[in-house]
Amino acid sequence: MLFVPKEFNFDENINYLARSRNECLYHIDNNRVTKAIQIGDETLIFEVSSVDDNYLNVRFLGESKPAPVLREKVACYVREWFDLDRDLRPFYTMAKEDPLLASAVDSFYGLRIIGIHDLFEALCWGILGQQINLSFAYTLKRRLVEKFGRSVVHDGVTYWVFPSPEDIASLSPPELESLRMTKKKAEYIIGVAGLMVQGTLSKELLVTVRSHQQAEKTLVKIRGIGPWTANYVLMRCLRYPCAFPIDDVGLHNAIKQRLGRELKPDKDEILKLAVNWNGWESYATFYLWRFLY
Numbered sequence: 001m002l003f004v005p006k007e008f009n010f011d012e013n014i015n016y017l018a019r020s021r022n023e024c025l026y027h028i029d030n031n032r033v034t035k036a037i038q039i040g041d042e043t044l045i046f047e048v049s050s051v052d053d054n055y056l057n058v059r060f061l062g063e064s065k066p067a068p069v070l071r072e073k074v075a076c077y078v079r080e081w082f083d084l085d086r087d088l089r090p091f092y093t094m095a096k097e098d099p100l101l102a103s104a105v106d107s108f109y110g111l112r113i114i115g116i117h118d119l120f121e122a123l124c125w126g127i128l129g130q131q132i133n134l135s136f137a138y139t140l141k142r143r144l145v146e147k148f149g150r151s152v153v154h155d156g157v158t159y160w161v162f163p164s165p166e167d168i169a170s171l172s173p174p175e176l177e178s179l180r181m182t183k184k185k186a187e188y189i190i191g192v193a194g195l196m197v198q199g200t201l202s203k204e205l206l207v208t209v210r211s212h213q214q215a216e217k218t219l220v221k222i223r224g225i226g227p228w229t230a231n232y233v234l235m236r237c238l239r240y241p242c243a244f245p246i247d248d249v250g251l252h253n254a255i256k257q258r259l260g261r262e263l264k265p266d267k268d269e270i271l272k273l274a275v276n277w278n279g280w281e282s283y284a285t286f287y288l289w290r291f292l293y
Helices: 010-017 068-081 089-095 102-107 119-128 134-148 165-169 173-177 183-198 203-207 212-220 227-236 249-259 267-273 281-289
Strands: 026-029 032-039 042-050 055-061 150-154 157-161
Touching (some): 010 026, 010 042, 032 068, 032 150, 032 157, 042 068, 042 150, 055 068, 089 102, 102 281, 119 134, 119 227, 173 183, 249 267, 249 281
Antiparallel strands (some): 150 157
């Protein structure tokens, strides 16, 4: 059982997780989310449900009970997945006085930025999502996972684990193009996998850099990673609350919708609207996205 802060609503987070029926990395049934993760040589399947307003229940599926060290790692994974250690009180205090965010926090109170623990998965998801709609991005992810990922079956249900960099680095671009992704995206993903296999790129290295700005600079030096993708990864994987994918089309459309405008705002207007968001740009963006998807 994992303690959750007062500013957490399991239903809101499940609603977010359930936004696409084409999701392949977890299953949602009866308000419970079930997922497989790889820890070393072990593939663990666990289920997360809400006990009451104070706790989450994590239940392991399978015949054998995981060792204590593995159970602790899964507990840490769940806490990071739901961003449970983040104190959202300062964000809510700010947002309730913000013209754009006030209705968002009322509508989605208790929502957390659902994380992507694995850096390679986060980078791939960011690359796959470039210049296409969300529905097709999910389709590409499913094809990639089911072609090159690993799976485990429990009670007749197949649970997939995202491919590792080692699974992808040795592929040729045509092998990924066969999934109907563009040649450039195939090259970008294989290139990122190669950097991670070589050890020149890792989550641990990015965590140790001095600042969000430095981490962004490190990422945008990589072919296929621009400011949008870099900030998306810093937001979902590295957990920088100040990460700001300001060029995101969804953010522009959400602001346009909330302001009742016919035209989307330009970058200068967004910076003016976001003047009070300092340090919470990622959460502001995530909450505004929820009006659209």
